[in-house]
Amino acid sequence: MAFLLPALVLLGALVVYPIGYSLQRSFFDKSGEFTGFGNYVTLFTDDTILTAIRNNAIWVVLAPTVATALGLIFAVLTERIRWGTAFKLLVFMPMAISMLAAGIIFRLVYEQDPDRGALNAVWVGVHDTFAESSAFPKAHPGRESPLKPSGDGGFVTRTTVKAGEPVALPLLGVPKKRMPDDAAPARAAAAEPGKVTGTAWQDFTLGKGVGERNAPDASESGYPGITVEAVRGGEVVDRTTAAADGTFTLSGAADGARLRLPASNFKEPYNGVDWLGPDKVLPFLGVNFVTLSVILAYVWMWAGFAMVLIAAGLAGIPRDLLEAARVDGANEWQVFRRVTVPLLAPVLAVVLVTLMINVLKIFDLVFIIAPGDVRDDANVLALQLYNSFVDRDSGVASAIAVLLFLLVVPMMAFNVRRLRREVRR
Amino acid sequence: MSAPDTTTKPAARIDATTKTAARTAGATKAAARIAGALSGGLMQVFLLVVGLLWLVPTIGLALSSLREPADISAGGWWEVFTVPSQITFENYAHLLQDETITGSLLSTVAITVPSALLVVVLGSLAGYAFAWLEFPGRDWWFLGVVGLLVVPVQVALLPVSRLFGTIGIFETTLGVVLFHVAFGLPFAIFLLRNFFAEIPRELLEAARLDGAGELRLFFRVVMPLGGPAIASLGIFQFLWVWNDMLVALIFADSKNPPITVALQQQVRHFGDNVSILAPGAFLSMVIPLAVFFAFQRQFVSGVMAGAVK
Structure with missing residues (x-):
């Protein structure tokens, strides 16, 4: 018995006794008054704690499934390539580091500013390739301009234009480095009979000022590609885009209309996604960006775990079984779906349950990755327990502890049953 | 192929x-x-x-971690591919002169090493008892211990902090170590019992016939034979404790916390502190990564045997 004593004393005092203590303490409030189930009622009525419960549910469903699915794919694919071991090592590596370090790594990945955060840098790059970005976000009319705001973020001429009389559309405010590369020196448009011509340009040169106001100088730059619309009675009658020197030509239909530079020219540049923000990913899903982002970081850490366990299970599948299926004419997908996965089912179950237990207790990653102002949106039970603990709200903290424990018990039963089978062996 | x-x-x-x-x-x-x-x-x-x-x-x-604060706030890390001159070891130099950081690294070592050793020793003793000593209800006791595998540490935070407060080891290294050992034991006992149970009975009988006492048997026969399992366990526990933040956050000495807690305090102003956090995180990763790469096989077999924590 002397062999067991130290272990049993420690286990009794620091693991078993706390279960009993927490259970008992959960029926008393902050100040130690008996409240019955008051703390448990709080768990399911307090908004912040409800968020934690909901997020925990999302975590338990999403994180283990995604990590296991990826682990399965990786394990099956790496089995057949020569550098499979190197790949496995790489994907498994994050398991060796702390959640704090992983959290810091992903805080860097998720930084909002596309100039600093890698994910948004890529995202904005992709976005700008497919969506037209506006070139002149800060452009606006100067003093005594023939243009006035059109009320929707664009600008419109104060007077109507006539065919054969070149129009000047001077603007200010685009910094030199933001000016499109193909911008050429501004040029006054030539008059063309029966057509409306004009110039849209930056009526300002650094160090020289506006020069001749409302007339293009050669030192000034055209607005290449800016959209010009002719509007009459609220309807667009013609539309074109300016050339590199800012000149544009509209058909005779524009005669007597007003020219408008629509708001699309002046949109703020796309700034990427607020990965750590409280917005919902899709309105009908309850998941917000910050929670999803933390889950992604978790998957990065734990997919390797699933992969290694599944790979070990895979190695235990008799080869001739797979061969037999192939000889019978099954293709690779059928072999995978009908033979490999069913044979792996016990391993997959163990991986899923283990990850679920793990995910229920998730704390560090949320604590580190979620910025202070959205921490309540990313809340999970273990984080709430910590917060209640720090706030000295022992009753609620104990109730959460009991809830966590109760959630873990079914999984414990599963594990114990599995282990008992091994003990009997 | x-x-x-x-x-x-x-x-x-x-x-x-x-x-x-x-x-x-x-x-x-x-x-x-x-x-x-x-x-x-x-x-x-x-x-x-x-x-x-x-x-x-x-x-x-x-x-x-290799860029100056000004560069970090001006643009992303990928800029070093076009401007390699941005690379500097200044941040590390600063960090290694910072006594809070170096102290916290030492503190991490002071918590991790005893925790790993104690778990191995106490776990082996108990594992041996469960495998080879006869006492009533042995298998039920063992199952009870295994059941404790999945008790979340969170359940114990409040009760144990009160307990430690009462006996005067709250916010001490000893307290953190004991906590980690207690929560490492179920896994240790489970792993080692199963491993020790595989030792051939004749080997133990022969040693007993030679007049070896149980203690002698344990240290001379069982421990050496349990080498691989003990290595797995030691490495597993080492990484577990080294990487812990939550337990340290509550039980460690707040004036001399381990590296995870010390860095965590800087996260609040993340944007301004990247030049501390990035090299700090990297320093904190060096040892676990070295252990991981040096002992992959043991680590993997530990993970596989456990598949629980």
């Missing part, structure tokens, strides 16, 4: 009719092989991309 195709060879020796049949069969086989090679190539590309995706975040941290 692709064994040499032997089926077409004998076919060449048989008569003409079967020859053509064999040729078409060979052709489809070749087509299948080309398709296989193509999809194999696709698979390799896919895995290459995934591998890169997995690596990039860590590279981002490493490169960020």
Whole structure:
């Protein structure tokens, strides 16, 4: 018995006794008054704690499934390539580091500013390739301009234009480095009979000022590609885009209309996604960006775990079984779906349950990755327990502890049953 | 992957009719092989991309840790590929002169090493008892201990902090160590009992006949034979404790906290502190990564045996 004593004393005092203590303490409030189930009622009525419960549910469903699915794919694919071991090592590596370090790594990945955060840098790059970005976000009319705001973020001429009389559309405010590369020196448009011509340009040169106001100088730059619309009675009658020197030509239909530079020219540049923000990913899903982002970081850490366990299970599948299926004419997908996965089912179950237990207790990653102002949106039970603990709200903290424990018990039963089978062996 | 195709060879020796049949069969086989090679190539590309995706975040941290604060706030870490002159070891130099950081690294060692050793020793003793000593209800006791595997540490935070407060070891290294040992024991006992149970009975009987006492038996026979399992366990526990933040956050001495807690305090102003956090995180990763790469096999077998924590 002397062999067991130290272990049993420690286990009794620091693991078993706390279960009993927490259970008992959960029926008393902050100040130690008996409240019955008051703390448990709080768990399911307090908004912040409800968020934690909901997020925990999302975590338990999403994180283990995604990590296991990826682990399965990786394990099956790496089995057949020569550098499979190197790949496995790489994907498994994050398991060796702390959640704090992983959290810091992903805080860097998720930084909002596309100039600093890698994910948004890529995202904005992709976005700008497919969506037209506006070139002149800060452009606006100067003093005594023939243009006035059109009320929707664009600008419109104060007077109507006539065919054969070149129009000047001077603007200010685009910094030199933001000016499109193909911008050429501004040029006054030539008059063309029966057509409306004009110039849209930056009526300002650094160090020289506006020069001749409302007339293009050669030192000034055209607005290449800016959209010009002719509007009459609220309807667009013609539309074109300016050339590199800012000149544009509209058909005779524009005669007597007003020219408008629509708001699309002046949109703020796309700034990427607020990965750590409280917005919902899709309105009908309850998941917000910050929670999803933390889950992604978790998957990065734990997919390797699933992969290694599944790979070990895979190695235990008799080869001739797979061969037999192939000889019978099954293709690779059928072999995978009908033979490999069913044979792996016990391993997959163990991986899923283990990850679920793990995910229920998730704390560090949320604590580190979620910025202070959205921490309540990313809340999970273990984080709430910590917060209640720090706030000295022992009753609620104990109730959460009991809830966590109760959630873990079914999984414990599963594990114990599995282990008992091994003990009997 | 692709064994040499032997089926077409004998076919060449048989008569003409079967020859053509064999040729078409060979052709489809070749087509299948080309398709296989193509999809194999696709698979390799896919895995290459995934591998890169997995690596990039860590590279981002490493490169960020090598840039000056001004560069960090001006642009992303990928700028070092176009402006390699940004790379500097200033951040590390500063960090290693910072006594809070160096002290916290020492503190991490002071918590981790005893925790790992104690778990191994106490776990071996108990594992041996559960495997080879006879006492009433042994298997039920063992199952009870195994059941404790999944008790969340969170359950114990409040009760144990009160307990430690009462006996005066709250916010001490001893307290943190005891906590980690207690929560490491179920796994340790489970792993080692199963391993020790595989030792051939004759070996133990022979030693007993030679007059060895249980203690002597344990240290001379059981412990050496349990080498691989003990190594797995030690490494597993080492990494577990080294990487812990929650337990340290509550039980460690707040004036001399381990590295995870020390860094965590800087996270609140993340944007301004990257030049501390990135190299700090990297320093905190060096030892676990070294242990991981040096003892992959033991670590993996530990993870597989456990699959619980």
